[in-house]
Amino acid sequence: MIAEGTVIARYKKNALVKNIKAEEISCVFKNRDINPLVGDQVRYLEENNTFIITDIAPRISEFSRINKKGEKEIIAVNITQLAIVISVRPKPDWFLLDKYLSSSQINQFKTVIVFNKIDLGKPGKEILDLYRNIGYKVINTSAVNNDTENLLTELSNETSVLIGQSGVGKSSLINKLTNIKKQLIGDLSKKTNTGKHTTTSSRLFSLNNNGSIIDSPGVRNYAPYFNNTNEILSGFIEFRNFEENCRFINCTHLSEPDCSIKKAVANKKIDKRRYENFKKLFNQIDSIKNKF
Secondary structure (H helix, E strand, O other), rough: OOEEEEEEOOOOOOOOEEOOOEEEEEEOOOOOOOOOOOOEEEEEEEOOOEEEEEEEEOOEEEEEEOOOOOOEEEEEEEEOOEEEEEEOOOOHHHHHHHHHHHHHHHOOOOOEEEEEHHHOOOOOHHHHHHHHHHEEEEEEEEOOEEEEEHHHHHHOOEEEEEOOOOOHHHHHHHHHOOOOOOOOOOOEEOOOOEOOOOOOOEEEOOOOOEEEEEEOOOOOOOOOOOOHHHHHHHHHHHOOHHHHHHHOOOOOOOOOOOHHHHHHHHOOOOOOOHHEEEHHHHHHHHHHHOOO
């Protein structure tokens, strides 16, 4: 008999599927063309005491990155929101944050910036206000102080990827949100003050508010996948009010004269650090793609 479920974890040769009865079933794949990922809706059947995934339903969205070969690598599917976690320890990587935000924009995901570990302190109000003024929601949380209700509200009725630097407390937040302690919790590396990787593969958890969260491994070198470098501009939403006034229609906003984006930066209408991160991302993607 055919059954249906959601892939909540993926391993090399099998996947863990949660069905409508909340049973977690380990399944293999019917053939090599079946490549389910966390978040996939699948159909499976039982043959000779083995559960086999036979079909994958069409996906509504994909969260991906570009790999070292310049190819698209999908991290999770069927998501509706990115919840990007930062904290004072490890020191926030604002370039990484802007890369996540650009990915969220081009995929049209809802977005929330989660500033965790507020028990250890907060970054300057000015930089958080920058993101708020651009249009992003920023909330504060602390797993230590059980201050997670505002995050739980944002996750309601959404399928969210919880992502960020290693060590920012994603696993601790999931433990609080789900009331289970399946996630390992790692300390910061004392030598570098960067996070130790505690999540080694993506995993989907259900919440009691009709939401679900996918915990993705911390990545230090994440870069979004773009079909071309022209898409990068779409990831920086505050640039949209200026790009149409450039002298050249195909302006890359890097070195061309009479660029309205650069003028806006000079006039402090666009944050200089955000513009520098745009250039860094453009050069990073261009460098990876030109290798192949």
